Amino acid sequence: MVIGHDPMRTHQARAPRNTQIFQIILKIRPWRLEFGFLTVLPFRPMAVVYMPPVERPGLDPQDPGLLRAVAQGEVRLTGEQALSLLDAARLHELGRWADARCRTLHGDEFRTYVIDRNINYTNVCTAKCTFCAFRRDLDDHDAYTLEYEQLYEKIAELVEIGGTQILMQGGMNPELPLEWYIDLLHGIKERFPSVHVHGFSPPEFIEFVHFFDPPGSTLEDKLRWVMVRLKDAGLDSLPGGGGEIFSNPVRRKIGLGKCDAEAWLTTMFVAHSLGMFTSATMMFGHIEGLADRVHHMLLVREWQDRALRELGEGVESVDGSTHAGGCYKAFISWPFQRENTPLGRLREWGQREGELDEPYPGDVVSSLNGDGDPKSHPEFGRRLRMAGAVEYLRTQAVSRLVLDNVYSIGASWVTMGPHIGQVALSFGANDMGSVMMEENVVSAAGTTYCLNEPVLCRLIRDAGFTPAQRDNVYDMLRVHAGPESPDLQVRDWSEHRARQLHVESGSESSEIVTTSPVQLTVGAED
Numbered sequence: 014m015v016i017g018h019d020p021m022r023t024h025q026a027r028a029p030r031n032t033q034i035f036q037i038i039l040k041i042r043p044w045r046l047e048f049g050f051l052t053v054l055p056f057r058p059m060a061v062v063y064m065p066p067v068e069r070p071g072l073d074p075q076d077p078g079l080l081r082a083v084a085q086g087e088v089r090l091t092g093e094q095a096l097s098l099l100d101a102a103r104l105h106e107l108g109r110w111a112d113a114r115c116r117t118l119h120g121d122e123f124r125t126y127v128i129d130r131n132i133n134y135t136n137v138c139t140a141k142c143t144f145c146a147f148r149r150d151l152d153d154h155d156a157y158t159l160e161y162e163q164l165y166e167k168i169a170e171l172v173e174i175g176g177t178q179i180l181m182q183g184g185m186n187p188e189l190p191l192e193w194y195i196d197l198l199h200g201i202k203e204r205f206p207s208v209h210v211h212g213f214s215p216p217e218f219i220e221f222v223h224f225f226d227p228p229g230s231t232l233e234d235k236l237r238w239v240m241v242r243l244k245d246a247g248l249d250s251l252p253g254g255g256g257e258i259f260s261n262p263v264r265r266k267i268g269l270g271k272c273d274a275e276a277w278l279t280t281m282f283v284a285h286s287l288g289m290f291t292s293a294t295m296m297f298g299h300i301e302g303l304a305d306r307v308h309h310m311l312l313v314r315e316w317q318d319r320a321l322r323e324l325g326e327g328v329e330s331v332d333g334s335t336h337a338g339g340c341y342k343a344f345i346s347w348p349f350q351r352e353n354t355p356l357g358r359l360r361e362w363g364q365r366e367g368e369l370d371e372p373y374p375g376d377v378v379s380s381l382n383g384d385g386d387p388k389s390h391p392e393f394g395r396r397l398r399m400a401g402a403v404e405y406l407r408t409q410a411v412s413r414l415v416l417d418n419v420y421s422i423g424a425s426w427v428t429m430g431p432h433i434g435q436v437a438l439s440f441g442a443n444d445m446g447s448v449m450m451e452e453n454v455v456s457a458a459g460t461t462y463c464l465n466e467p468v469l470c471r472l473i474r475d476a477g478f479t480p481a482q483r484d485n486v487y488d489m490l491r492v493h494a495g496p497e498s499p500d501l502q503v504r505d506w507s508e509h510r511a512r513q514l515h516v517e518s519g520s521e522s523s524e525i526v527t528t529s530p531v532q533l534t535v536g537a538e539d
């Protein structure tokens with residue numbers, strides 16, 4: 014049963030009526046029907062005109078009239094307005110408007126989660142990101158690449174608990190040929206035809222191009238050559254890993270050996286052109302400035318505009334055919350986790366007396382076009398400004414307001430903890446992400462949260478919504494309103510606590526990270 018519905022499949026942000034009429038004239042159609050944001054022409058082929066909302070650059074970013082129009086999808090924030098909100102708006106005001114935008118898109122009743130499993134197929138990686146505690150060199154004693162059978166076993170465990178999707182990402186391992194991936198994908202689809210494979214982030218694809226040397230005269234051609242083969246073998250969609258922060262000065266400092274923003278965004282565009290949906294991510298709270306975060310969101314929005322404009326959006330035509338185009342389905346942001354990482358060893362800003370009264374180096378360097386001068390502050394890249402719960406909520410709320418053309422905003426409880434994840438549902442997030450069976454990347458950097466389905470449902474219900482399990486395209490599969498709901502079946506909540514995460518060792522028994530379990534407090538009254 015498909016209950017949920019992504020309205021962006023069939024409509025987009027409202028344009029002024031005269032602009033729509035102009036578009037229709039361009040499409041050479043004598044008359045039209047308008048349904049909300051969608052302009053439908055009465056004759057075949059049905060034309061769908063994508064028009065992003067208009068900007069009102071002259072308005073004060075904290076003007077309630079502006080924010081109300083943004084919440085309704087009628088007006089688009091400019092970069093300057095978004096930066097001003099991120100910098101100066103009150104936390105509760107940001108939450109209020111992000112929540113209003115979220116409710117416009119997703120209604121008041123349901124908030125979703127997915128049951129999937131993160132599988133990190135290898136930790137061997139040619140890149141040396143300074144924020145990464147997961148990567149290994151080929152000859153490290155704990156370097157691993159999972160055998161196919163180990164991968165299949167993990168997927169079987171996922172299917173057993175009602176899971177629908179795997180998130181498969183690795184390091185960038187030069188030892189693995191293209192055939193390894195193709196055979197793996199065939200093997201997965203043969204055994205688990207209904208499992209959705211959400212795999213291989215843009216940095217992996219860029220390295221595939223380097224490793225496999227595919228034919229083609231442009232990066233786009235080469236990416237398409239590789240991607241078509243993996244898609245034919247069973248790849249369904251791409252995760253947004255490796256987004257970090259797009260701006261050049263920051264990326265050059267933290268993403269050593271990793272693709273630049275242009276290559277990342279091009280990879281996603283190729284995926285969209287092949288009809289695949291993807292997500293976009295942002296990792297903040299390290300050396301970047303506030304303008305870098307906004308610049309990152311603006312780039313996602315800009316490339317999403319391009320995908321929606323040029324590729325269509327899977328909108329069904331009256332003759333039954335569909336536009337082939339994919340797009341970004343979701344945006345997820347989280348604060349940098351510092352444990353065991355080179356970046357985490359940097360000194361925090363504010364340790365010297367009076368330092369907090371001075372401009373933060375990242376803010377001095379950052380700009381809304383992403384091309385600030387790294388020499389404009391001598392401490393840039395040498396000092397950290399970590400993000401806590403408030404900064405996380407502020408950033409997520411602004412992302413909901415800026416990304417008017419992206420359907421879903423995911424709460425990041427994996428890094429922020431279950432209860433901040435719960436609060437995030439009132440700061441623009443509509444989705445709680447995945448039940449976490451295992452996670453190896455952020456857990457290597459010190460994060461320990463791991464939740465099962467009843468706890469995730471309980472968190473959503475306690476936040477004031479009905480939990481619903483979704484699939485990978487955000488259609489709801491099961492609505493948990495009745496007494497059979499996973500959380501309403503639980504009698505003893507004391508057994509439900511965040512479990513320890515484990516790190517892949519490549520052997521039968523995984524190495525357990527010996528951190529203390531985190532006691533959940535949900536349901537303590539039961």
Ligand code: SF4
Pocket residue numbers: 138139140141142145146147148183184185216271
């Ligand atoms: S973050 Fe990913 S790409 Fe970067 S070093 Fe770690 S595994 Fe490699």
